[in-house]
Amino acid sequence: MINGSPPSFPALVQEFFTHHIVNQRALSPRTVAAYRDTFMLFLGFAQKRLGKLPTALSLADITAELVLAFLDHLEKVRHNAVRSRNARLAALRAFLKFASHRDVSALHTIERALGIPMKRFEQPMLGFMSREEMLAVIGEPGTTWTSQRDHLLLALLYNTGARVSEIIGVKVADVVLDSTACIHLHGKGRKQRTMPLWRSTVLEIRAWLQLNAQMSADSALLPNRSGQKMTRSNVSQRLDLAVQSAAGLNGSLGNRNISPHTIRHTTAMHLLQSGVDIEVIALWLGHEKPTTTHGYVEADLTMKKRALANIQEPDTKIPRYQAPDALLQFLKTL
Numbered sequence: 001m002i003n004g005s006p007p008s009f010p011a012l013v014q015e016f017f018t019h020h021i022v023n024q025r026a027l028s029p030r031t032v033a034a035y036r037d038t039f040m041l042f043l044g045f046a047q048k049r050l051g052k053l054p055t056a057l058s059l060a061d062i063t064a065e066l067v068l069a070f071l072d073h074l075e076k077v078r079h080n081a082v083r084s085r086n087a088r089l090a091a092l093r094a095f096l097k098f099a100s101h102r103d104v105s106a107l108h109t110i111e112r113a114l115g116i117p118m119k120r121f122e123q124p125m126l127g128f129m130s131r132e133e134m135l136a137v138i139g140e141p142g143t144t145w146t147s148q149r150d151h152l153l154l155a156l157l158y159n160t161g162a163r164v165s166e167i168i169g170v171k172v173a174d175v176v177l178d179s180t181a182c183i184h185l186h187g188k189g190r191k192q193r194t195m196p197l198w199r200s201t202v203l204e205i206r207a208w209l210q211l212n213a214q215m216s217a218d219s220a221l222l223p224n225r226s227g228q229k230m231t232r233s234n235v236s237q238r239l240d241l242a243v244q245s246a247a248g249l250n251g252s253l254g255n256r257n258i259s260p261h262t263i264r265h266t267t268a269m270h271l272l273q274s275g276v277d278i279e280v281i282a283l284w285l286g287h288e289k290p291t292t293t294h295g296y297v298e299a300d301l302t303m304k305k306r307a308l309a310n311i312q313e314p315d316t317k318i319p320r321y322q323a324p325d326a327l328l329q330f331l332k333t334l
Helices: 011-022 030-050 064-078 084-101 104-114 131-136 145-160 164-168 199-211 232-248 259-271 277-285 290-299 301-307 324-331
Strands: 182-186 192-196
Touching: 011 030, 011 084, 030 064, 030 084, 030 182, 064 084, 064 104, 064 301, 084 277, 131 232, 131 259, 145 164, 145 199, 145 259, 164 182, 164 232, 164 259, 182 301, 259 277
Parallel strands: none
Antiparallel strands: 182 192
């Protein structure tokens, strides 16, 4: 506070972004960008609803009713999923908790807004491909530069189970091709993990680096035509083309919605079906909580069938239906 007066709303927002979440909490640039996008949407909504410019807002304007109306707008007008709605609410909550320590005059309003709960939603079953489908999507490397890059991209996604953001962020220096071949991934929340590579993947990376001898240690391993790292949309487009091509050989892929994250699920499911412990798979995927990995167990019907086969069925004999005498008498009269 300055001279006993609480800071203005714009000053609080600026301090929240420049000092609190960057310097004090050290959130990742991706999280900061997500918070920024939330505020851009929320302030634009508040301006239309309240008729005030963002610089004219006060904490007292950030009521529970305004926040609820904003969340409703996200779902009904912008058609955001519940996950997106909850992520926006989490960003607003973080700001309100920060602001509550700097302007106690608006504490009652803030507490009511903080009382808005996260919305529950049904967890969809995880989609994944069989080994035959996955190999069909990866296909064979072609003769062009683009086809060889795409083949390596899909092989690495399947080998590592990496997220798209992790795989497009891999630099040449992140790949180790000696006797302990591995790749270093930079994951969510600035977490890093090292993944082993198949021999076939190592051979393909070596061939790729020989083809692109001009690459430096800081170059993206999987660049676009401009030499920059690929984008998420670029990866999705290349995967779509691979799935369309594979659908001609494997009809089960024809009506499937295959995304890069489906390959991540596929890697996890194939590890699970191979007998790898669930805790190891959690480390493999970089899950912060092992409970996140339990969804793969729920999705695998084959494992459930094997587990059921180990349990002896109850020796239940269903008695033959005997009609009551009155019914028999009625039937005899027909």
